[in-house]
Amino acid sequence: MKRPWVDGNNVELLINGEEYYPRVFEAMSQARAEILLETFIIWDDKVGKQLQQTLIEAAQRGVRVEVAVDGYGTGDLPDTFVAAMTDAGVNFHAFDPQPRLIGMRTNLFRRLHRKIVVIDAERAFIGGINYSGDHLGDYGPMAKQDYAVEVTGPVVAQVHAASRRLMSPVLEPPSELRPVTEPTGNTTAVLVERDNRMHSTDIEVQYLEALRSAKHRIIVANAYFFPGYRLLRELRNAARRGVEVTLILQGQPDMWWVRALSRLLYNYLLRDGVRIHEYCQRPLHGKVALVDDEWCTVGSSNLDPLSLSLNLEANLFIRDRSFNQHLYEHLSSLSSEKCKPVTLERMIRGYWWRAPLIFACFHLIRQFPRIAGWLPAHRQRLRSLQPEVQPQGDLNEGNT
Template identity: 30%
Template sequence: MRAATRQVEVFILLDGYASQHLDKHIIHQWKSAGIHFRWFWPLLKSKKFYLGRRLHHKVIVIDAAIGMAGGINISNRYNDIDGKKAWLDRALLVEGQAALKLHIICRDMWSKAYWKKTQQQKEDHEWVKGVVPEAECMVRVRRNDWVQGQNQISRSYVEMFRHAQSRIIVLSSYFLPGSILRKQMAQAAARGVTIKIIVGGVSDVQIARLAEQYMYRWLFKNKIQIYEYQDTILHGKLATYDGVWMTDGSYNVNRISAYASVELNMDVRNETFAARVENELEEIIKNNCIQIVEENYFQHHGFLRRCWQRAAYESIRLIFFLFTFYFKQEKETGRD
């Protein structure tokens, strides 16, 4: 609101039903201050309603020159307040051409040009130049929206598992990879790549936590290391491999992000920066995680507990099916 009083044009685009709890008085204040406000895919007000299709982006762009994207929502949960430790999350700050690409994406989603099926939209995923203090780097903005035929972030993860030669670290809340990513993970592990997965030791969604634990037996079978973050709730979504590449954004490693939500990540290809991110993840593993090993897992998770985990896993699969079974990919140019 203060920015708007300085004649800055402020645009706020929020998900049509994940943010419905927002006080209407606040929205009224924004509009009265001259802020442009719009819902993405309003609940029960869109011509085509896809339950489960959410705007999961967390993006801000300033003057088309500076941008930030990651997993961080605008919420007190991401600050140390009243003695409560912030959730673990990350966002990537970019300048230059990468920020301009974020600006164009946000502008088009606001103006609904996003819904046009154009060749430019399909091909708009090349690497552009960015800058880190030590050297030039390459940044690639990636999006997932199955209805619009976009699966760039999923392909980035597939590329990571295929190209890695020595090591991969994935930090992921709600880690429930589908069959395609599981196959790629298993193949990478089989050729000797060390894979470390950091998941939450505590979760804000208990059914997701139980379903994740059901996946542990598959991870053990494929010699993939599991670490549970202990300090607070883990909400981050980033990965790195071989100290040369990293990705960060809103994409969770599960089928909801792959086939339902509208997601945005940024890939960075730069040894200096990727190595820095990898070292930070290793520090998190060392100082804030416990490793889950097969022997202790079966010792502390009896038959009944494993039944609950299986039930949670199958329930999430059913929920996903109910949310997405009727989704149709758009084939023709048009607005919604």
């Protein structure tokens, strides 16, 4: 069952860690009753330590603090880091923690990839930014370009319910905080999740509906771009009917194979008028898009097989002209000043020998989720951690 779009919200775009971390840490420091936090990654660096200290201080003043991390993405976090929080009263949970096999992590698929914070059931943060120093410009050339939103208003009730539902098996006692539902602005919004049960295609469906209705412009900025045929077809069809379709993709990827796979799709899109720009200033980690003058989305979902078919994801979908215009101006500046355009002439060089490779790779990768489904499934659950302190401990090796 789809969630309804709700009016009366205020949504503010936050670009990179420089804008995100001060706002989310300030909100946590002002929490009175409850903090629910979900993330894929926490590093034991200056950002992770600031998060740790902020959560400890909140727990010490009586705030209920529930943290859910992914057992793969945060698998290298030291036990000492976690113990400092749990000793202070923070409830720390890992999603599908698994032991290592010959030193390698085995819980590769079906990850908790959502990035959500809910403060006192009245303020929420949703996006793609983890708690690690590589989301700050001073990290160097590999600092990530990324986005999140800060939200107040009735839609926060949807975010709070989603986070509470994920954590319900480990919430003792269950959360009884009632969300604040008074209007705070003029934005219409809805939270859309992707899971492996009842909502396996919900985020993709929202994209498809928006692309089909597009009349004059589409901009998609996405870090890991390898969607299925339906989404590719709608992008191409939009360009064919005169919509200006622009893709901003990785030109300086954090993983070499990301650009290689995305480029397998370029010919298909370029020949029908889709514009492709590769962002080359730093690795692109964003997952944002806009259509026409009103529709936007910001969240954790990439447009690749992992996000669209395996991971737990969450995106906020937004209808607001002012927000749309702000995002449009930012992405237009990004594409014109910090990207390299990709031309069809450049992509068709050597196409005669690459065509069979493209065909084989596309269909193999599109079948990847099904292949992954043949592997032994990990138990998709949260495990509350009370780690034994070890100087070089591993989160998954603690005493749970």
